[in-house]
Amino acid sequence: MSEDSQRNFRSVYYEKVGFRGVEEKKSLEILLKDERWDMEKLCTFCQRFPLPSMYRILVWKVLLGILPPHQETHLLVMVYRREQYEDVYHALEVMRYINEATPKSHVFLYMNLLESGRLSKIQRVLSAEDPEDELFLAVADAVEEMVDDDVDCYWLTKTFVQHLDTKFRDSQLGLQKGFEQYLTLEDGRLVAHLKACGALDKLPYDSWFRKCFASSLPPSSLQRVWDKLVSGSCKILVFVAVEILLTFKMKVMALNNSQTINEFLEKIPEDNTDPIVNKAIDLWHKHCGVPAHSV
Known part of the structure; x- marks a missing residue:
């Protein structure tokens, strides 16, 4: 060779x-x-x-x-993290909130509720009606597919949700406005079509921005987006959304009402997601550069 x-x-x-x-x-x-x-x-x-x-x-x-x-402290700290996990898990078993059949994401949510003092004495069945709990479950389901160890899964889910709340609590509206701004720069005709259909304000922003694509992208693609979130930038979410629209432009342009457009975008084909993320990261670099803590 x-x-x-x-x-x-x-x-x-x-x-x-x-x-x-x-x-x-x-x-x-x-x-x-x-x-x-x-x-x-x-x-x-x-x-x-x-x-x-x-x-x-x-x-x-x-x-x-x-x-x-x-x-040098990593091994010892993880021993403590594991012990804390096992103590909380055992407490929930004793109180009969969880058993072997309880989905892991629900176990993690119960654990988080108990540790944060929000676990109700009568809250035996989770309805996920609380937006915060719904977000936690969506993140837990995604993280569960990324890591094999339950202790890692719980701590990553818990701290990632806390990270989102601390860093990006008030960013939803700004992300939505940024999406329209950058999509207009990339393809004004597509934006005009979305507005004409009354779809621009009804896109699946909740799944995209609030849940950080946890219910929209497979883990293999999602974790590359979350690399940016974990390191301090939520603006990457804007460019993933922009690239989704650009990738499926022909399909979206062929749809003429907000409901059908929304339904399609909520179930994008998984075999296209890696190229979408690659192009989204390129778009992000193109428009924003690569500052250490871009928000």
């Missing part, structure tokens, strides 16, 4: 596992070798490049505060 062929092979391989170049892998490994991780540099890396699966969960746990930046 020639040198050029070897180089091309490596480039394709690293792109498949989440890197666009060999140097990105080296730079991340250098960051992770430090005894104390530099949080700002780690956030900047996540903003610029996708995290590969081999590092993603560990990096998320540090950025979300589940683990401290000091590597």
Whole structure:
């Protein structure tokens, strides 16, 4: 194999596992070798490049505060996290809120309600009518497909939802306005069609922005979007929504009422989601650059 062929092979391989170049892998490994991780540099890396699966969960746990930046403490802290998980789980079993048949996402929500002092004595069946609980369940279902360990799943779900509430609580309206702004820049004719159909204000913004695409994208695509959220930017959500519309422009243009457009966009084909996320990240870089904590 020639040198050029070897180089091309490596480039394709690293792109498949989440890197666009060999140097990105080296730079991340250098960051992770430090005894104390530099949080700002780690956030900047996540903003610029996708995290590969081999590092993603560990990096998320540090950025979300589940683990401290000091590597030498990681093992001990996770022992404490696991013990806390087991104590709360056992308490819910004793109180007969959960059993072996309880869906994991519901178990995690019960645990969160108990730890936050919001668990009702009569709340034996979850209805998810509370928007906060509905969001928690949507995130839990998505995270459950990303990680194998229940303890990691609970702590990632809990802290990710807290992260969203702390960082992006009041961003929904701004994201919706930003979506219209950037979609107009990319394709004004498509925006005009959505307005003419009365669909622009009725798109599935709740699933897109409030739930961070947790019920719209498969985990393989979703986690690359959440890399940006975990590291401090919610604006990536705008460009994912924009790219969904651009990708399915011909289909949307053929629909003439808000209901059918909304129904289609709520069930986008999963085989298109990886290209959509790739293009959305490119759009985000194009319009916003790559600041460390862009919101």
